[in-house]
Amino acid sequence: MPIAVRSLVLLLQTPLLFIEAAVGFEPQCVFGKRSQPPGSKNVYKIGVLANRGVDKAIQEFNETFATYLTTMVGPTFDPPVSFEMEPVTFGTVSAIDKFEQGFDFMFANPSVFSCVESEVGATSLLTFISRRVVKKEAHLLTKFGGVVVARSNNDEVNSLRDVPGKIVGTISISGLGSGQMQFRELQKLGIHHLQDVKQLLFMGNQGKIVKAVLDGSIDVGFVRTDQLERYIDSETGELLNLTRVKVIGEQSGLESDGKPFPFPASTPLYPEWAFGAVRAPPDIVVSAVQKELYQMAQHASIVPTLETCYISRNCTEDICRDECFWVLDKSTFPNCDTTRDLAHFAWATMAAGKYGGWRISLPYMDLRNMQEA
Numbered sequence: 001m002p003i004a005v006r007s008l009v010l011l012l013q014t015p016l017l018f019i020e021a022a023v024g025f026e027p028q029c030v031f032g033k034r035s036q037p038p039g040s041k042n043v044y045k046i047g048v049l050a051n052r053g054v055d056k057a058i059q060e061f062n063e064t065f066a067t068y069l070t071t072m073v074g075p076t077f078d079p080p081v082s083f084e085m086e087p088v089t090f091g092t093v094s095a096i097d098k099f100e101q102g103f104d105f106m107f108a109n110p111s112v113f114s115c116v117e118s119e120v121g122a123t124s125l126l127t128f129i130s131r132r133v134v135k136k137e138a139h140l141l142t143k144f145g146g147v148v149v150a151r152s153n154n155d156e157v158n159s160l161r162d163v164p165g166k167i168v169g170t171i172s173i174s175g176l177g178s179g180q181m182q183f184r185e186l187q188k189l190g191i192h193h194l195q196d197v198k199q200l201l202f203m204g205n206q207g208k209i210v211k212a213v214l215d216g217s218i219d220v221g222f223v224r225t226d227q228l229e230r231y232i233d234s235e236t237g238e239l240l241n242l243t244r245v246k247v248i249g250e251q252s253g254l255e256s257d258g259k260p261f262p263f264p265a266s267t268p269l270y271p272e273w274a275f276g277a278v279r280a281p282p283d284i285v286v287s288a289v290q291k292e293l294y295q296m297a298q299h300a301s302i303v304p305t306l307e308t309c310y311i312s313r314n315c316t317e318d319i320c321r322d323e324c325f326w327v328l329d330k331s332t333f334p335n336c337d338t339t340r341d342l343a344h345f346a347w348a349t350m351a352a353g354k355y356g357g358w359r360i361s362l363p364y365m366d367l368r369n370m371q372e373a
Helices: 003-012 016-023 054-072 095-099 110-119 176-188 206-215 283-300 303-312 317-326 340-353 365-372
Strands: 043-049 082-088 105-108 123-134 137-141 146-151 167-170 199-202 220-224 245-248 274-277 355-360
Touching (some): 054 283, 105 110, 110 274, 123 283, 137 355, 146 176, 167 176, 176 220, 176 365, 283 340, 317 340, 340 355
Parallel strands (some): 043 082, 043 105, 167 199
Antiparallel strands (some): 123 137, 123 274
């Protein structure tokens, strides 16, 4: 276990007065051990939809759903609780069926989540805030869309009306940014995604879809917005040169949170991925998990100030981390329990997942209307 994480565990297991002395400001937080209802479990499982592959899901979200939640929520209960993350893939057994099999929480695209919500009774707790970088500028986004992509030198596909008769790749029949969004746009033009194409391939992984477009094994690919911009070209080992592909049916004037959407999209935008509870875990655990994920970005918000301090003092984090933390105005901290180690821990967790935080759940009514159309 990293030193910073061990330090956090010790802090979370320490009486309130010591914590106040350690962080150096007036007491505002009230810490105490919480007890679960009798018969509750001590290990909670979180299913994560692995739409870009199992390895990517583990690499990006194990830190959030296993390490971070176990560290932050676990020691606050007596006895302690822990969290395990398990990737859920599209396959012969639908992802929806898999989410029914023993998970306490789930993180999935809104399409899969809404199906689990209606069939199992899942409750949406938070909406994911993605962090995407375009031309060195970071964008925090709570919505995403779908892209119809073809090779730039494919003269047979230039509009959505050219899709009939072509070989098309999508992630699955229940995929949202790679599937249902594009199906809906074709439907508006009177084109059926199964009957009117030459072949519809369910490829289970958006990276494979992009690769198949590039190597010519499919004519058209359906992927989510920003998938092209972060795809690593297997031929060069670098980010994909976007001149090799073209976006079909690009829509204009799209906005997210009142700002122009930074990626090309062939569909309207819908809320980002949902995190929610499945099978009704104890309310006290649900509220603790929701609170820690929601406050993660607030803890991490002091890291840029700390890093500015390191640079201004011409020293490394290892040497100046204590000095730079003590000079901060603790009264401006978003949360009374923010510490130096917690800030860096939260920052590193979000960096691993390439996201900007979590917000209280957005409404998914437009999505449900699209699915029912």
